[in-house]
Amino acid sequence: MTTAPHASPFPPSPHSADAVLDGLDPEQRAVATTLQGPVCVLAGAGTGKTRAITHRIAYGVHSGVYRPATVLAVTFTQRAAGEMRGRLRQLGAGGVQTRTFHAAALRQLQFFWPRAVGGDPPRLVEKKIPLVAEAASRCRLRLERLELRDVTSEIEWAKVTQVTPEDYPAALVKSGREAPRDPAQTSQVYATYEQLKRDRGVIDFEDVLLLTVGMLTDRYDIAETVRRQYQHFVVDEYQDVSPLQQRLLHLWLGDRDSLCVVGDASQTIYSFTGATPEYLLTFRTRHPDATLVKLVRDYRSTPQVVHLANGLLAQASGRAAEHRLELVSQRSPGPEPVFAEHPDEPAEAEAVARRIRELLTPREEGGAGVPASEVAVLYRANSQSETYEQALSDAGVPYQLRGAERFFDRPEIRQAVLALRGAARAGGNDRVLADADGLAGQVGAVLATTGWTPEPPAGSGAVRDRWESLRSLVRLAEDLGRARPDAVLGDLVAELEERIAAQHAPTVEGVTLASLHAAKGLEWDAVFLVGLTDGMLPITHAKTPEQVEEERRLLYVGVTRARHHLSLSWALARSPGGRAGRRPSRFLDGLRPGSAAGGGRGASGSVERGTGARGRKPRGPVPCRVCGRTLTEATEIKLRRCAECPSTMDEALFERLREWRLDRARELKRPPYAVFTDVTLMAIAETLPGTERQLAGISGVGPHKLRQFGADVLALCAGEPLPAPDAADPAPAGEPAPDAGTDDEMVEQVTSETPEK
Template identity: 35%
Template sequence: MTTLHTDNPRDNEILESLDDDQFKAASTIDGPVRIIAGAGAGKTRTITHRIAYACSIGAWNPAETLAVTFSVKAADEMKARLLRLGVDEAVQAATFHSAALSQVRSAWYELSDAPFPQIIDDARAVLSTALKRADATMDMDPMQMRDILSEISWMKVSLIAPDDYVRVCAALHRIPPANLDPEAMAAVTVAFEHEKSSRNQMDFNDILLIGCNIIERQPEIAEHIRSHARHVTVDEYQDVSPLQHRLLQLWMGEGRSICVVGDAAQTIYSFAGASSYYLRHFAEEFGPLSADVQLNTDYRSTPQIVNYANMVLSGSPENEMYLTLRSPRNGGKRVNTVVFPDDSSEVQAIAQRIMRMMRNGHDTASIAILTRVNAQQRAVCAALAERHIRYQVRTDSGWQSSQVHVPDVTGAERHDQSKVLENASKLVTVSTIHAAKGLEFAHVFIIGCSEGLIPFCSGEEESLEEERRLMYVGITRAEDVLTLSFARTARAGGYTERRPSRFLLRNR
């Protein structure tokens, strides 16, 4: 039984700034806890204060405490927040892969005399050899190579062995990539794994598989690993794959000091094996729960933006599993929906709008243009560059920076651009919606809101639901102003007219 410094946890200054729901989650430190946290609801604040509180009263040993999230940046931010709250630096904040890599490295030389495998940076060379070994000798373009590697990754994180792949494809009506049939795809996978082993290499998902294997087969090492993970917190739990879930189960063993936080409405990586199933069924696996808390107050966005986000989800046949958000903010502008004649007009008008915003003193770092796919970004960047607006690009594979240099100008031109250049040190963000997850901006433009882009699918129910959640994630990146737009045709004078996205709604 945990002993508190006072009879009332509210007396602890670590918890005093939390709202009632956040407080309930953060002050419950015994047993399994689930936190369903909507966009902008302060989930990172809640879980870091929970960890800090448990450590401050001596209920948890920081060296036995592990916080897991899905990106290095998020892990670093969590660690920094914990240190600011006075938590001993022995507490671990890591991604699944970095935590597992540390565990595998420490155990490797106790178990093997072989050199530690090299982690692959670029798997295309390995795949190229594997294709030849599997007699899949047709020419593969870079896109097909990428799709094959993605399919191999999906199999691995979904815990599907090559021998089972044909059966799974038949059951799920799954079509392999690159015009391969299921048998050929399975053969390529086997060849890929053999080639990787012959080079003494492994990919990131191998780290998790090896970690699972060590814990399952080496009881003494397993106990040592578990001794550093007696109190586990998992962020973004809606994005856990079957492989990550298996590793988590092995970390926990018989332990039940686990807290998970997530939001089913923000599950946007199903194509990569992520599933909100484990979040939704957490009580069945780990129950009875000590606390099951919903954080539905969005402190980030205006009521108008929150209302729009709620309306997008309300059209879902699965809307009962999604939170309904509320905003405590006052005022705000209506969500703008703008129609343009063609793609060029759309990006040119948005770039011009940003130019006016900059002249009026808006911080360019607070502005984002969000796209559904990477290919849309080229025209956006060209329109910004024409106006000498500096920007950074966030694709689905990471950040790219672009510094746009302004040529020498004189007279009226110099005077006209001087206000713009006062903020050249700040960059407009151009990002896919996937890559913008976890970020927030005062002003957000979501372009290309037409059928075929948002949603970007052929109408299958599961894919459509993922697209709905993706639109929700894009909308909830906006703090103050949200503009949704689409172009009627691809180019001026085009005859094929697009239909507006089904997610464009009439404001209420």
């Protein structure tokens, strides 16, 4: 079974318990039908874990085992909770409570506060930094912005690991955590911060968990009330729980065992916040009778991406690595991951922007036709984004920064939602809607009153960003209208209200720029992992073996975000003309061409840079056929020689091949490079293949191109007349061949691959 990667967010609802199980694979079905006792699901990236647990809850509801109101499903982000809530609603289990740990605890705290303490609950402070800055000032410390952020992070870590201000220095030593500044000073700021909150009667997010834990511990009557309400629990991303969250979960459960946890130790990337995979890894020790199910069928990524991900973890060490899952792709083969080295960071960003433009180019124009919303550029630190923002702007590619201003906080979205609410209340009396066709047409008509137009504005920048934001609301209406033809404007407004509450934004049509941490839980058709140098990934302050392994897992998360296209790149210097003193990330050793393995698999892994012929990848380092030096550049690997070594190319044959390519491209209505790139033609003119086997051995000549163009190329190499047209196997005019463009995907820096006029 392969799930559609772009399925509508509004699928039809099943009508029976058995219908809920339709389309699940055997392991997902095992999760869905095991409704009693503790269940531990080890779920690899892209294996459909959310599908499995939402269908489990829905199956329990439809079969009468669960009452919706008695089920509490918790996860770690508002977006994930909103997505789970939407899926459950479509599966006919809309009454199930789906929340983050903090949201569930806050709801209970606010409800029981008058009974447990009396009076109104304290006000929640959403941003700590102003209070931390004031606390530091009272301690006679002047902290810069980044220092304030570091101290705030230390306070958060201490609270979720239940460490008091006076115990903070000792806890640092015990945990092996490297403090960003003097522990005694941080302890002093921490204590003053806590006193400031008490003086002003406010609490922070960590207090929500601490106070709820305290309330449930001290008040047995309140704990029993909560346990009568919630009898069945599902915890997603269980590898990310902190000691405080685990304690809260234990109090919710009491002496019962109706608990299903889902996680993957190989995706533990938040230990700096107090998260630990230990509770996942020791679940069966604490629950010896637990049912264990492993999900390893990857429905997200191609075999090429999955192979690289598996190879990355094969070199890992530590406790999490002992429990790694070997993924098995369920998708058809795709292009090999691209490894690209650049002289400096601007050159890297420009190459990425150029490649993204090629991916966005419609298929009928020789491109891949990938939507901008299905492309992501991921980096280790947010400070890296500026170079890519500039490069994409220069290339005229729309983009959005993930982790910046929240979607529903944008002025144009607030204005649009207000307008939609007003139109929904007016209903049939609203003249704006009178001539609109369908739900999407009505939404477009309402948004037109705020200045939106169906046609995008010219260029990029803020005006285009605003247009893309509003266009995402129209697309949401289109999806809802297709799923529910009778849907009206009020239904869309209700959907928006739920999404606003959950901060579950619709898709915006723009390339996503995000940190690797912010990309967790997301996926795209094409992913560019950039800045992969030692010192950035692993980052410099990762000192201990455990910290370095977490950096490896962070790269693994990045790799597994890609469905089809994956590019990994690095720059040897920061700026043009700078010293080229950087080296590629050590995590790529044994995976990128020409590198020795740092452990686990050797260089004969799944990826060879610059190879385009599927199933015929060279194994291990590729030597120059002239001098024997190991080749690393994509163009050199394709030609099988160093750029400096003498060429044996037949110049006359090369020109004949170029003329032939131009004729075939016109005939097939494709750009010339979609037939063969210049580099592939150079390789043919140098090796002079005399048989199909020899021609197939040239990088860039895939099986389809061999069938389609092989007879012509061999005839040209032999100096013979071209065979009759019916001897070839051309694709229909205007239809790209299955491996068209493979050379472009494999060779990123070949400047001669521009279309001929």
